[in-house]
Amino acid sequence: MLSSAIRNITAKLKATYDYSSLQINLPEDLSDAVIDWGKKNIPEDTLHNNGNDTKGREDDIHTTLFYGIKSPDVNAVKKFITVKPFIIRMGLITAFMDNDYDVLKIEASAPELYKLHYNVRNNVENENKFPTYSPHITIAYLKKGNALKWVGDKVFDGKEFNVNEIIFSSSNGNRIPIKF
Numbered sequence: 067m068l069s070s071a072i073r074n075i076t077a078k079l080k081a082t083y084d085y086s087s088l089q090i091n092l093p094e095d096l097s098d099a100v101i102d103w104g105k106k107n108i109p110e111d112t113l114h115n116n117g118n119d120t121k122g123r124e125d126d127i128h129t130t131l132f133y134g135i136k137s138p139d140v141n142a143v144k145k146f147i148t149v150k151p152f153i154i155r156m157g158l159i160t161a162f163m164d165n166d167y168d169v170l171k172i173e174a175s176a177p178e179l180y181k182l183h184y185n186v187r188n189n190v191e192n193e194n195k196f197p198t199y200s201p202h203i204t205i206a207y208l209k210k211g212n213a214l215k216w217v218g219d220k221v222f223d224g225k226e227f228n229v230n231e232i233i234f235s236s237s238n239g240n241r242i243p244i245k246f
Contacts, residue, residue, distance in 0.1 A: 097127035121207030161213035168213035
């Protein structure tokens with residue numbers, strides 16, 4: 067099996083996006099555990115696939131700190147990353163129920179996530195479409211109504227990981243670590 071780091075690099079080569087974002091990658095062992103859990107527990111026929119809007123299993127396991135940054139330049143956000151290393155605690159499996167699909171996710175918590183998110187939101191030019199920040203780790207995108215089976219599962223509850231860098235994922239596809 068390919069390591070999550072190799073999968074992430076392969077999947078993101080030459081990709082471009084509407085906006086830049088900030089994300090915190092899980093350590094490889096936890097990332098692999100999330101991917102493996104999804105493969106063992108989520109049947110293929112429950113994955114979301116709607117024409118050209120194919121989602122499915124997440125292979126870049128992370129928690130998004132902020133999506134919608136207009137600049138492709140890391141320097142636009144670097145000065146607003148004002149924390150020391152911290153710990154993220156994983157929680158229950160939960161879901162977002164979108165209009166077209168369900169997002170199966172793991173809760174993620176740390177006070178620093180909110181501090182960083184709102185510091186970027188309030189100081190960096192952005193196109194934020196989510197009024198409330200809800201830190202999480204996406205496992206998979208499922209066909210409408212399929213996520214409820216796993217909501218409340220405690221498989222990752224209480225697991226923790228150290229954070230000492232944030233990844234700036236530029237709209238032009240570059241990924242730049244911001245260490246603190």
